[in-house]
Amino acid sequence: MNYHQHFSFELPTRIEFGIGLVDTLAEEVTRLGGKRVLLVSDRGLVAAGVVGRVASILTASNFDVVTFTDVEPEPEAEGVTAGAQLCNDEGRDIIVAVGGGSALDTGKSIALMAKNAGHIRDYAGLEVPSSQGLPVIAIPTTAGTGSECAVWSVISEKALNIKYGVGGRNMTATVAFCDPSLSVSLPARLTVGTGLDALTHALESYVNKATQPISEALSEKSMELISRSLRTAVFNGADLQARSDMLLASTMAACAFAPTRLGLAHAMAMPLGAKAKIPHGDVISILLPEVMRFNVNANLEKFARIAAIFGVDTRSFTLREAAHAGVDAVAQLISDIGAPTSLAAYGVQESDLEQLAAESMESGNIVVNPRPATAADLVNIMRKCL
Numbered sequence: 001m002n003y004h005q006h007f008s009f010e011l012p013t014r015i016e017f018g019i020g021l022v023d024t025l026a027e028e029v030t031r032l033g034g035k036r037v038l039l040v041s042d043r044g045l046v047a048a049g050v051v052g053r054v055a056s057i058l059t060a061s062n063f064d065v066v067t068f069t070d071v072e073p074e075p076e077a078e079g080v081t082a083g084a085q086l087c088n089d090e091g092r093d094i095i096v097a098v099g100g101g102s103a104l105d106t107g108k109s110i111a112l113m114a115k116n117a118g119h120i121r122d123y124a125g126l127e128v129p130s131s132q133g134l135p136v137i138a139i140p141t142t143a144g145t146g147s148e149c150a151v152w153s154v155i156s157e158k159a160l161n162i163k164y165g166v167g168g169r170n171m172t173a174t175v176a177f178c179d180p181s182l183s184v185s186l187p188a189r190l191t192v193g194t195g196l197d198a199l200t201h202a203l204e205s206y207v208n209k210a211t212q213p214i215s216e217a218l219s220e221k222s223m224e225l226i227s228r229s230l231r232t233a234v235f236n237g238a239d240l241q242a243r244s245d246m247l248l249a250s251t252m253a254a255c256a257f258a259p260t261r262l263g264l265a266h267a268m269a270m271p272l273g274a275k276a277k278i279p280h281g282d283v284i285s286i287l288l289p290e291v292m293r294f295n296v297n298a299n300l301e302k303f304a305r306i307a308a309i310f311g312v313d314t315r316s317f318t319l320r321e322a323a324h325a326g327v328d329a330v331a332q333l334i335s336d337i338g339a340p341t342s343l344a345a346y347g348v349q350e351s352d353l354e355q356l357a358a359e360s361m362e363s364g365n366i367v368v369n370p371r372p373a374t375a376a377d378l379v380n381i382m383r384k385c386l
């Protein structure tokens with residue numbers, strides 16, 4: 001973009017980051033004026049002991065804690081409705097959400113719906129008018145979705161086969177409370193999917209038509225951290241430096257894309273996630289290489305810079321060669337960590353593609369993609385990923 005053009009960058013969420021930070025959670029709740037906490041998480045984190053640990057940190061400081069852990073992967077609107085009901089029945093005044101994107105998106109959505117009438121679907125879209133929700137402390141335990149800093153929550157209604165984003169200032173966490181030590185036990189498979197989701201946030205924002213200087217800087221740093229540390233985080237999950245790099249990268253990538261939106265991978269991920277029930281990180285991992293190959297010639301300079309960020313020595317390359325080396329470097333990372341590669345493995349068939357492409361075209365991520373794309377282009381990309 002032309003740097004003299006107007007751009008806008010707002011980050012409504014305060015970020016706190018540090019190893020061991022979770023032990024100071026009670027002070028943060030006090031700072032936000034909360035007394036009666038709704039702790040939102042999922043059953044996996046109950047089993048892993050994380051929910052008990054967080055609850056005990058709060059109860060040790062005499063906070064009244066009610067726990068809501070009925071959060072499914074790819075969270076359901078039903079859970080938001082039930083959580084908001086519980087929140088109001090129990091007179092809660094603050095939400096502490098702990099977990100991956102599903103728990104954090106649910107926690108932010110409960111905070112909104114505790115203060116707004118109707119159904120969460122009524123607020124689908126960007127900045128649909130609403131009242132400010134309850135304060136939210138978002139504690140990520142994966143390094144990928146960036147929900148703790150994102151202005152969006154993604155909600156599913158499996159019975160209707162739909163998935164939608166609810167976005168805007170009232171869908172942000174008050175504080176992103178990032179403690180890398182909480183992510184060390186994340187299984188390798190989830191480290192792969194969430195890590196590549198974070199990379200795709202940084203990359204799609206970086207090459208798209210709406211990017212801007214502050215987002216670009218955040219994307220570059222995020223991609224540098226992921227290039228350096230995702231392999232280690234996958235294969236040596238106890239490495240706290242790698243986990244710290246990945247959590248920082250994920251949070252920075254979410255800040256980068258807040259004002260820019262994303263690209264074709266995220267446009268197609270919504271209907272594929274809704275219809276084929278593919279976990280978000282997996283569908284993104286499958287689509288990203290072919291989306292980059294589709295886009296590379298529309299933004300050679302940016303893809304050439306990605307090559308440099310990924311450590312490729314491009315000094316003897318033409319711009320075109322360097323750009324394609326950027327695509328190859330990202331594809332190599334995806335291959336090295338054993339990410340899923342096939343939509344067909346999740347039951348997607350050739351006969352599904354036209355409808356999936358038509359629904360993808362509704363996404364706001366289409367118009368910012370660096371290369372103009374038609375529904376037929378999307379069918380071609382998905383066909384290569386079958």
Ligand SMILES: [Fe+2]
Binds near residue numbers: 145201266
């Ligand atoms: Fe994503």
